[in-house]
Amino acid sequence: MAEDCGEVQFFGVGGSPYARRVQIALKLKGVKYTYFEEDLRNKSELLLKYNPIYKKVPVLVHNGKPLAESLVILEYIDENWNKNYAILPQHPYDKAMARFWAKFIDEKCIPTVVKAAWTIQNEEREKAIQEATEALQFIENELKRYNHKFFGGDTIGLVDIAASFIAYWLPLLEEAADLTLLTVDKFPNLHKWSQEFTNHPVVKDNLPPRNGLLGFYKARYAALK
Amino acid sequence: MGESEVKVIGKWSSPYAMRVKIALRIKSIEHEHFEETLNPKSDLLLKSNPVYARVPVLIHHGKPISESLFIVEYIDETWSNNNSPSILPSDPYDRAIARFWATYIDEKWFPSMKSIITVETEEEREPYYKVMEEVVERVEEAFGKCSKGKPFFGGDSVGFLDIAFGSFLGWLHVTESLYGRKVLVEAKAPSLVKWAERFADDPAVKGLIPDHDKLLEISKPLQIKWRALAAVGKKY
Numbered sequence: 001m002a003e004d005c006g007e008v009q010f011f012g013v014g015g016s017p018y019a020r021r022v023q024i025a026l027k028l029k030g031v032k033y034t035y036f037e038e039d040l041r042n043k044s045e046l047l048l049k050y051n052p053i054y055k056k057v058p059v060l061v062h063n064g065k066p067l068a069e070s071l072v073i074l075e076y077i078d079e080n081w082n083k084n085y086a087i088l089p090q091h092p093y094d095k096a097m098a099r100f101w102a103k104f105i106d107e108k109c110i111p112t113v114v115k116a117a118w119t120i121q122n123e124e125r126e127k128a129i130q131e132a133t134e135a136l137q138f139i140e141n142e143l144k145r146y147n148h149k150f151f152g153g154d155t156i157g158l159v160d161i162a163a164s165f166i167a168y169w170l171p172l173l174e175e176a177a178d179l180t181l182l183t184v185d186k187f188p189n190l191h192k193w194s195q196e197f198t199n200h201p202v203v204k205d206n207l208p209p210r211n212g213l214l215g216f217y218k219a220r221y222a223a224l225k
Numbered sequence: 226m227g228e229s230e231v232k233v234i235g236k237w238s239s240p241y242a243m244r245v246k247i248a249l250r251i252k253s254i255e256h257e258h259f260e261e262t263l264n265p266k267s268d269l270l271l272k273s274n275p276v277y278a279r280v281p282v283l284i285h286h287g288k289p290i291s292e293s294l295f296i297v298e299y300i301d302e303t304w305s306n307n308n309s310p311s312i313l314p315s316d317p318y319d320r321a322i323a324r325f326w327a328t329y330i331d332e333k334w335f336p337s338m339k340s341i342i343t344v345e346t347e348e349e350r351e352p353y354y355k356v357m358e359e360v361v362e363r364v365e366e367a368f369g370k371c372s373k374g375k376p377f378f379g380g381d382s383v384g385f386l387d388i389a390f391g392s393f394l395g396w397l398h399v400t401e402s403l404y405g406r407k408v409l410v411e412a413k414a415p416s417l418v419k420w421a422e423r424f425a426d427d428p429a430v431k432g433l434i435p436d437h438d439k440l441l442e443i444s445k446p447l448q449i450k451w452r453a454l455a456a457v458g459k460k461y
Binding site: 053062065067068069072073075076079080092093095096097099100103104138 | 276320328363
């Protein structure tokens with residue numbers, strides 16, 4: 001990859017699934033970047049300058065021009081460094097479907113799973129689990145319908161990257177918060193996909209350490225109970 | 226290209242459906258319109274958008290696409306070679322900025338209007354007005370940067386961000402009428418106020434912004450419906 005990347009800066013937080021999406025995409029494309037680990041309790045001047053609207057990670061700055069929102073950044077990475085590794089599909093219809101499912105993951109899957117993990121009251125927890133199950137079922141059905149190794153086909157694509165939360169963070173939440181959600185009998189395809197995804201050579205090296213994240217979640221759950 | 230190859234499931238009052246209509250007009254694409262009542266939801270809608278069961282849906286060669294902004298991108302990509310203007314900018318960074326602002330608008334703009342219409346007291350409305358005022362301030366600034374002195378966010382012609390923001394003008398005026406409080410004002414957003422007039426007059430948009438009185442009329446039953454949903458803790 002002799003392509004000149006220009007100056008690329010990436011602001012993230014190690015444990016953030018949204019930041020890791022951007023990291024995985026940059027690695028898949030072979031883009032060289034300088035990484036800035038943010039402390040969200042003490043945000044840097046640069047982060048506040050580059051993302052004044054949301055003041056969140058991830059932020060990508062390319063040749064001084066900042067971008068925020070992980071899915072927006074992923075599309076930018078794909079369009080700007082377009083000589084290798086396609087993250088989005090080629091055909092407009094497939095692109096629209098990929099965008100749809102990536103957004104669905106952000107709007108429905110992640111919030112419902114997070115809610116289920118951190119809801120303590122029994123009845124409310126059952127309800128939250130039901131909502132999360134319904135959301136995940138849609139994703140399960142998509143995998144089942146196309147029966148490919150990844151959502152992107154033979155290679156990892158936008159939806160796979162967006163769904164990294166399901167593959168890696170969700171099982172940790174289940175363990176830490178005594179949550180039973182992604183069972184193999186209800187979600188055989190998601191289980192198989194998770195294995196493939198987390199074992200992918202690029203993904204494997206770009207996920208946060210398991211113990212750190214698990215410890216963090218366990219502490220949070222203990223504080224709630 | 227036959228009419229039935231492109232079908233839109235829409236609703237006259239839906240700002241999201243309006244986005245699709247504008248995009249199809251820009252590209253001069255004839256289509257068949259299916260007016261969704263949403264009460265009850267049609268079989269066609271349930272079949273075409275099983276995840277959300279909401280408008281708009283574009284059906285092209287029998288294949289359905291949902292989510293208004295994704296439909297607009299699809300239209301731009303599919304009919305990119307027919308001598309019509311591009312809807313998204315060509316530069317990847319400009320495209321990303323347009324998408325960023327469109328997402329920001331979807332998150333904050335119409336949801337605030339719905340909340341203003343739904344909550345009961347002036348005190349409860351205040352924080353949502355504050356959100357809308359902040360959006361106006363930020364989008365006014367974004368307009369300056371995106372338009373680069375030209376008439377629209379997209380430059381010379383109506384583009385992605387024009388469509389994303391302009392589609393709410395009808396509902397904005399209704400929200401402003403209901404309680405007599407304006408948010409898109411000359412003093413705070415001189416460029417946007419002028420832009421709104423240009424947008425509404427543009428051939429791609431003319432006639433698509435729903436009639437003010439008709440929208441005001443349906444805002445009453447919608448207010449009742451949204452208040453009922455809010456009362457049981459559901460999203461409206």
